[in-house]
Amino acid sequence: MRVYNTLGGRKEELRTLNPHKVNMYVCGPTVYNFIHLGNARPLVVFDSLRRYLEYKGYDVTYIQNFTDVDDKIIRKAQEENDDPLRLAERYIGEYFIDADRLNIKRASVHPQVSQHIPDIIDAVGGLIDKGHAYEVDGDVYFRVRSFPEYGKLSGRAMDEMLAGARVEVDERKDDPADFALWKAAKPGEPYWDSPWGQGRPGWHIECSVMSTRYLGDSIDIHGGGSDLIFPHHENEIAQAEALTGQPFSRYWMHNGFITVNKEKMSKSLGNFFLLRDILTKFPADVVRFYLIATHYRSPLDFDDGKLEEARKALGRLKNTLLLADEFLRGNNPDTTDLPEENRRSFDNITEQFAEALDDDFNTALAIAHLFELSRLINSHIASGDPGNSIHQAIVGQGADILRRLGDVLGLFGGATVFGNVESEDDDISSLEVVLESFLAIRQQARQDKDYARADEIRNFLSGQGIRIEDTSEGARCRYEAPPDLTALNAKLEEMQGGR
RNA sequence: GGGCGGGUGGCGAAGAGGCUAACGCUGCGGUCUGCAAAACCGCCAUUCACCGGUUCAAAUCCGGUCCCGCCCUCCA
Incomplete structure (x- = not known):
């Protein structure tokens, strides 16, 4: 399989550290609200990738974190007069409700920052010991200049970055580009005791630490939205590699954005749509199909019309499954041999489906092959004789393949009814x-x-x-x-x- | 200003040197149907933003031009 590696900027053959295993880490949401559609894209994309890797026979360890210690959580908690950790816990619960509807498998572990403070303190201390970090008034900063490869992921040179000069100048930092590993607590903020006083972790350190903790110093795939390339993932690499001396992640995969009227959907622009609201209008399996029907690196524009189209397209696939069931009426011709010609066309489609996904996880192409299969089955249903065992075998085995391949992308397991009625x-x-x-x-x-x-x-x-x-x-x-x-x-x- | 990605039929979207430029939606014709729907069969880009170039061969490679989005600041 070949994947586009952001580190290097080209497609590369996926060679995992262990030939039979894949260790992957995906940046999960900061939990201070329900997830919106933009948050849902990487969840669905990387969940699908994981399913495909498993289909190919890899033993996948999949880690997805929750950021439950963060400025925005603290602010929201203050607004609502709630405890930040309790608020985060609540939204983690809400997250799982949404994720389950989208048919997203649980990660092997869903680590939380708040439960890894000692690990983080160790890592920050280690970076100070090695001269990669320094403490100022209870804050600890990473010394970017101490890591010569800084910028290798996002493809920028240190000097160029500062030319933009929109970095907030903080006189206490050695260099404007240095970033916080540990932040001293202000009054009223949650804190943990540390060698540098009471405080909490900076944003980037959590992922480096939790990834290392569960997957080792070097992992195979690290995924997330492209807005995380800089600074988040760049900083993760700097911290982790400065500390361990090992390459942090071999492959970096980033999904494109959801846009609204061609503009990025984001919390700061306020043009975001909560998944939960969308699910009152469209079933979750349709949303999943919509998210996976376009290649993961392309931008994806959102409006109701696009979901309506996805609904019809997915309906076509699911309809084939229903029609096949009606055609078979309980007969299960699994073992009947197919005529050579039919066997071959099914095998071809199965192969092409995998070839498409092997080429940088081209789900759009893979789904196109599903439609070919669907049409093939439908035509046999239309012209076939339900009493003929050969026809039964063609339709039955074809439908089995369709179901199995669709499941590789998680297409047929999501909630099929609308968000506002499915639980009742x-x-x-x-x-x-x-x-x-x-x-x-x-x-x-x-x-x-x-x-x-x-x-x-x-x-x-x-x-x-x-x-x-x-x-x-x-x-x-x-x-x-x-x-x-x-x-x-x-x-x-x-x-x-x-x- | 720097970095990344993109402009393909009415719409969405694959394709990244050589098969009829996938697939889905829409539209049109036909079969089926009480009529529909679903399904099936068939049709719908001599052309891939524009201009040059390389090549036996370019939507795909190179150079230039014009647009668009994203990142460089919290964001998936």
Whole structure:
């Protein structure tokens, strides 16, 4: 597999330290709010990468941290009159709710800064001992000039950077580019005791320390959003390599941004959309598909139309799975041999799917091959005989492959219903009961050739985001938007009353 | 000012020297259907921002021009 390594700026063959293992670390969110769509992209991208590496047979150790000690958390806690750590803990819980809906696997470990303070203090002390850091009034700074390779990740030279001169000048620092490893606590802020007095870690040191702690001095892949390249990841490299003398991460992978009207979606611009709000309009599996249908390094523009398109596209794939189930009707022809020609086209698609992902994780291309497979299966369903065991085998095994490959990207396991109803089981079951009644009325109307009445029901449900499709086996429903149960019940009563 | 990435059909988006420029959405024609929907079959870029160059061969390489985004400051 080849991946684009930000360190070096080109695609490189992925050679892991241990041929059968991948150690990867992904920068997780700072937990002071619900995650927004921009936060969700790296989660989905790197979760998918992890799944693919596992599919290829690697034993993957996946670490994703939570930043639970941070200026913004402290500020938010002060605003809400809450304890910073408790506030962070609350948003970690909320994070998992969102991540689960998106079908993101749990990391091997989700370390938190607050639980690694002694490790961090050790690392800061070690850097001071080695002359890479110095203490001033309870703050500790990393001496950037002591690390000659500083800038190798982001591709900038020290001297050029200072030309921009937008760095805040702090007379106490040896060099304006030096950054904080440890910050002295101000009154009212949370703190831990350290050799430099009471304080807390700077932002960058946590990732270096936790990565090293769980994965060793050198890891295979370090991932995150491209806005972390500088300064965050540049600083991580400086700290870690200055301390251990080992290359910190062999491969650095960065995803592109989500944009809104071509502008970066960010908290500071205020143009962000909380995942949770999006999930009231679109199912989580659609959001996941949307995030993975474009190559991870490309920018991805967001608006409802794009999600609507993703909904239709993913629906096409999932529809094939449903149609295949209907075609097979419980038959499970797994073991029947396929005709050579069909065997070969399935094998080809499986191979091309992997080839696409092997080329810098090209999910867009890989998904294109899924659509080819989908069309192939559909055409056999359309022309095949459900009673013919060869046809069953083609459709059944094709669908199995589609499901398996889709699962490599986590496409078929996410929440399928809308965020505002999925947790309320009562709503779903009563929805189904109501729909049964509608379908029964409509079926009777069709038998009576009362097509006006039948169409009235179909049109009404369509307006509620529920699509009815007639088949030889009866009608089936598809949900396209969050239905309004109250309106459904009212209409049902009206129709029943009208009899 | 410095660094990085990009401009491909109506839209989204792959392709990075040589097969008919993928795939999805939209649109159009056909099959199926009570009518639809879904599904299937077929059609929809002689052309890849612009201008030069290299090459037997360029959307892909080189030079220049014009636009756009991001990073250099907390941000995924």
